Structures are given as C-alpha cells and as structure tokens.
Amino acid sequence: MSALNRRRLLKGAGATLGALAFAKAIEPVFEFTSNLSGDEFLQKHYRELSPDDLRTVLARLEAETKEKYGADVTIRDIRPQDGVQFGYALNLSTCIGCRRCAEACHVENNHDRKTHQSYIRVFEMQQGSFDMEQGDATYDHPVPQPGRYYMPVQCQQCDNPPCTKVCPVEATWKEKDGIVVVDYNWCIGCRYCEAACPYHARRFNWEAPEISAEEINPNQSYLSNRIRPQGVVEKCTFCLHRTRTGALPACLEACPTGARVFGNLLDPDSEIRWVLENKRVFVLKEELGARPRFFYFFDV
Amino acid sequence: MHALAFSLTALALVGCPQSEDHGAWRAELFTERENEPRIEPTFDETIRTPDRLRGIAAPAPDGGVVRVACFTCHGILQVELSTRAPTPLQPDVLGPHVGLLFDHGTLDCAHCHDPADPSHLRTADARSLPTTEALELCSQCHGLQWTDFQHGAHGGMRGHWDLNAGPRERNHCVDCHDPHRPAFGQYRPMPPPRDRFVPTPPHRANHGADHASDAHGEGPHDVQGEEAQDDEAHDDEAQEETP
Numbered sequence: 001m002s003a004l005n006r007r008r009l010l011k012g013a014g015a016t017l018g019a020l021a022f023a024k025a026i027e028p029v030f031e032f033t034s035n036l037s038g039d040e041f042l043q044k045h046y047r048e049l050s051p052d053d054l055r056t057v058l059a060r061l062e063a064e065t066k067e068k069y070g071a072d073v074t075i076r077d078i079r080p081q082d083g084v085q086f087g088y089a090l091n092l093s094t095c096i097g098c099r100r101c102a103e104a105c106h107v108e109n110n111h112d113r114k115t116h117q118s119y120i121r122v123f124e125m126q127q128g129s130f131d132m133e134q135g136d137a138t139y140d141h142p143v144p145q146p147g148r149y150y151m152p153v154q155c156q157q158c159d160n161p162p163c164t165k166v167c168p169v170e171a172t173w174k175e176k177d178g179i180v181v182v183d184y185n186w187c188i189g190c191r192y193c194e195a196a197c198p199y200h201a202r203r204f205n206w207e208a209p210e211i212s213a214e215e216i217n218p219n220q221s222y223l224s225n226r227i228r229p230q231g232v233v234e235k236c237t238f239c240l241h242r243t244r245t246g247a248l249p250a251c252l253e254a255c256p257t258g259a260r261v262f263g264n265l266l267d268p269d270s271e272i273r274w275v276l277e278n279k280r281v282f283v284l285k286e287e288l289g290a291r292p293r294f295f296y297f298f299d300v
Numbered sequence: 301m302h303a304l305a306f307s308l309t310a311l312a313l314v315g316c317p318q319s320e321d322h323g324a325w326r327a328e329l330f331t332e333r334e335n336e337p338r339i340e341p342t343f344d345e346t347i348r349t350p351d352r353l354r355g356i357a358a359p360a361p362d363g364g365v366v367r368v369a370c371f372t373c374h375g376i377l378q379v380e381l382s383t384r385a386p387t388p389l390q391p392d393v394l395g396p397h398v399g400l401l402f403d404h405g406t407l408d409c410a411h412c413h414d415p416a417d418p419s420h421l422r423t424a425d426a427r428s429l430p431t432t433e434a435l436e437l438c439s440q441c442h443g444l445q446w447t448d449f450q451h452g453a454h455g456g457m458r459g460h461w462d463l464n465a466g467p468r469e470r471n472h473c474v475d476c477h478d479p480h481r482p483a484f485g486q487y488r489p490m491p492p493p494r495d496r497f498v499p500t501p502p503h504r505a506n507h508g509a510d511h512a513s514d515a516h517g518e519g520p521h522d523v524q525g526e527e528a529q530d531d532e533a534h535d536d537e538a539q540e541e542t543p
Contacts, residue, residue, distance in 0.1 A: 246465020
C-alpha cells in the first residue's frame with residue numbers, strides 16, 4: 001500500500017513539474033500574441049495586398065503609432081519610378097569621419113534612441129589597409145586623425161543580394177529600382193539575412209524602438225522608415241520615402257564635405273554616372289560577387 | 301549599340317540561365333536613355349552665396365557682431381596689398397582683420413584681392429570680380445575640385461537628385477573652406493552607436509534629443525580653430541550692414 005502511494009506521489013510530482021515547465025516554455029507565445037492584433041496576424045504579404053487592403057493596413061499602422069508613441073504620422077506606400085535605378089558613390093578622400101550621415105540616418109529613419117542606432121557604420125581605418133576587421137566603428141575623438149581614413153558602410157543594395165536569398169519567408173526582396181526592402185510585418189526575425197550580409201548592413205530590433213513623440217519623423221513609408229516592431233530585421237533603404245519622390249537621401253544632405261554622390265544610374269547626365277565614368281570606383285568585397293550598387297573612390 | 305546589347309542579353313540568357321534579371325539594368329544603361337531628347341529640368345540648381353563673401357564680421361559697439369561691407373572702410377583707407385607677405389598672424393593689419401589666420405599656400409593678399417578695389421577680387425588675367433563671384437576665382441587654381449563641383453562630386457548639397465521633382469541647393473567653396481585658411485580642421489564626431497557589446501561611456505549616457513535637433517545644422521564644430529577664426533566664426537550671428 002505504501003509503495004503504491006510513493007509511486008503515485010512521484011508520478012503526480014513529475015506530471016506537475018512537466019506541466020509547469022511546458023507552460024513556462026510556451027509563455028512567450030502568449031506574450032507575443034497578446035501584443036498582436038488579429039488584423040496584423042491575418043495581414044497578407046506586402047506584394048499580395050490589394051490597393052484596398054493596403055489602405056486599411058496603412059491606416060491601421062498610423063493608428064498603432066498614435067496609440068503606442070502618441071505621434072501623428074503619415075505612412076505612405078511609395079512605389080519605384082520607371083526608368084530609375086539608384087546608385088550611390090562615396091569619396092573616401094573627402095570623408096572626414098564626422099558621423100553626420102549616421103546621425104541624420106538615426107533621425108530620419110526613426111531609430112531607437114537608446115541604442116543610438118543607425119544604418120550607417122563609419123569605420124576608422126588605417127591608411128594603406130582595407131582590413132575592415134581592424135576598423136574601429138566606435139571611435140570618439142577629434143577627426144580626421146593623421147594616418148587614418150574613414151569609411152562609412154551601409155546597405156550596398158546589391159544586385160545579387162545574398163540576404164534576400166536566405167529569407168525563409170520571402171520577407172525581403174529587391175525592388176525594381178534596385179532598393180532591397182523588408183516587409184517588417186512579414187519578417188519572422190530569424191536573422192538569417194543579417195548573417196548572410198557580407199557588409200553587416202542589417203540590424204535586428206531586439207526591443208521595440210524607444211523614441212519620443214516629438215522626435216518621430218512623421219514622413220514615413222511602409223517599406224522604409226516607419227517605426228519597426230520588436231523582433232524584426234531592418235536595413236537602409238536609400239531613404240526610399242525621400243528618393244522615390246526625387247529628393248536626396250538624408251545622409252547625403254547631412255554630409256558637410258560632399259563626399260556622397262547619389263543619383264539615377266540610367267540617366268547619362270546624372271552626377272552618379274559622371275563619377276562612375278570618371279573616377280576609379282571600386283566596390284567592397286567584390287570577390288563575393290554580390291554586385292553592390294554602392295561605389296567607393298579616392299580622389300587621386 | 302542595340303545589336304551589342306542584344307548579343308549581350310543573348311549571351312547572358314544562354315550562358316547563365318539561372319541568373320534571372322540580375323544586372324539587367326546595366327544593359328539598359330546604354331540603350332534606354334541615350335537617344336532620348338534632353339529635357340531641360342523644371343527646377344534650378346542654385347549655389348549659396350555665403351555672408352562671408354559680402355563683408356567682414358566686426359565687433360559692434362554694443363559688444364555684438366556686425367557685418368561690415370568692405371567698402372565701409374576701404375572706401376577711405378587705401379591699402380597696398382601687394383607689399384604684404386603672408387604670415388600666419390598679421391599684427392600689422394589693423395581693425396577687424398587683426399588676428400586673421402592666413403595659411404593658403406604661398407599666396408599673398410594681392411593674389412586674390414584687387415589692389416585697386418579692395419571690395420573686388422582679381423583673377424589671374426587681371427579681371428576684377430565682385431567678391432560674391434569668388435567661385436570663378438577659386439576655380440582658376442583648383443581645377444580638379446572645380447571639375448568635380450560642376451559634376452556634383454564635390455561639396456555638400458541639399459534638395460533633389462531629380463531636378464524635375466524639385467530644386468537643389470549647392471554649397472559654395474567658402475561655405476566649407478575659409479579662403480584665408482582653406483584646409484579642413486579637426487572636428488568632434490557625432491556620438492557612436494551603442495551596441496550591446498560596447499559599454500556606454502558615462503559622459504554620454506544622457507545623449508539624445510540635443511543632437512537630434514542639430515543634425516541638419518550648418519556643419520561640424522571646429523575644435524581647433526574656434527578662436528583662430530574669430531573674424532569669420534560669428535558669421536551666423538552677424539547682421540548685414542549696407543555702406
């Protein structure tokens with residue numbers, strides 16, 4: 001009789017522990033779904049949304065921004081222009097490493113204020129070396145330092161992008177004007193793309209971005225600078241909410257030395273075409289075959 | 301050209317059937333837009349005229365700074381510019397020019413300033429130029445920079461890459477380079493990102509909005525030459541004074 005009781009007791013204790021462990025293990029799922037509206041859960045992929053669906057989604061996102069951040073924003077869906085292929089070039093001879101581009105990106109793209117995030121990472125490099133492993137992205141002393149040069153790196157908008165190929169859910173793709181975008185509402189946060197990018201250009205939102213209402217840039221678009229949810233990957237979009245309407249990207253406008261050149265690769269009169277035809281441009285990590293659209297050059 | 305593009309496309313199709321349309325835009329580069337008529341852009345590209353070109357920032361009686369046109373003093377005072385050799389400091393220069401740092405190659409004043417008319421500049425071929433047209437003067441020597449500038453590859457700009465969508469404003473040489481000391485100095489950079497792996501330095505812990513509002517300002521803060529550039533450093537606060 002006593003043996004039977006002991007067995008029962010052990011069984012009961014085991015079952016209770018197991019159930020508790022299971023409940024604890026699946027707890028995040030319930031936390032996650034409690035933050036997720038039914039509409040958001042049922043939303044289709046960006047490219048499958050009908051114009052009516054899209055209007056509903058944009059209105060919902062605007063309302064959510066108002067609710068969570070207290071800011072009135074306009075989220076638009078801006079499509080690529082015909083006959084436009086974006087390209088970017090950066091003059092390493094004139095870049096002084098002041099990080100104004102990174103700061104402008106931080107502000108323009110509604111980045112998390114706490115981590116001071118930006119899509120641009122400026123490396124302080126040893127002159128005569130191209131070893132980015134030795135580059136320092138967190139320097140904090142007057143620039144430029146003698147014997148150093150400065151190399152801002154952001155998304156290279158590759159024509160053969162390794163990041164889009166590894167996405168298991170097709171949440172990231174290359175648009176027809178050359179910009180690689182992410183559907184933040186379709187991304188599952190697996191971070192494969194972050195690992196696949198040879199330029200370390202993608203960022204993961206470990207937490208929901210912290211940003212006060214008055215600092216939010218209200219000019220937003222679905223595929224670029226709207227405030228990203230927690231747990232998704234984000235990246236530079238060449239400020240498509242600006243550039244697809246003909247404006248210059250925020251990082252270029254902020255550059256005090258004019259090291260940055262942006263334009264339409266299909267326009268033979270554009271500044272970017274002049275640079276590509278008259279400067280000795282190169283791309284980073286060319287041997288990887290990603291075919292970047294972001295070109296670097298030195299003046300000499 | 302079309303035949304070339306066609307054969308290239310054919311080659312791409314035969315050679316690498318899996319490559320889809322990657323790089324297809326490159327073939328378009330030389331076919332699509334080449335024969336289109338050039339349309340005059342709807343909007344203009346303008347070049348800024350910095351205040352610095354319209355006179356000198358001088359101390360005002362009330363302790364402030366006032367912008368004084370060159371003619372205000374030089375209408376009466378005759379100066380012999382060509383006799384002055386360049387030195388880093390010119391204690392013999394009177395009035396608002398005291399403390400002017402001069403470090404521009406082996407030039408002296410008369411290389412750029414018109415000795416006959418101190419409110420004008422003088423080109424190498426002895427033409428007199430208003431100071432507001434300094435761009436032409438600078439470009440005589442700095443041809444490479446001028447070429448780059450003309451093609452949008454030197455100097456900051458704001459506005460639109462597409463001049464059919466909106467205007468564009470370009471910086472003038474003098475916006476960034478002090479003509480008397482044109483080399484770029486050292487600047488304090490914007491704060492770095494705070495990765496999870498990089499500890500936050502204590503003095504930066506409270507950073508945030510102060511820098512955010514500053515991002516589209518005039519330019520980086522010069523940490524070396526703030527006192528040295530005293531006659532030019534107050535350009536923003538200076539008021540215009542007509543002679």
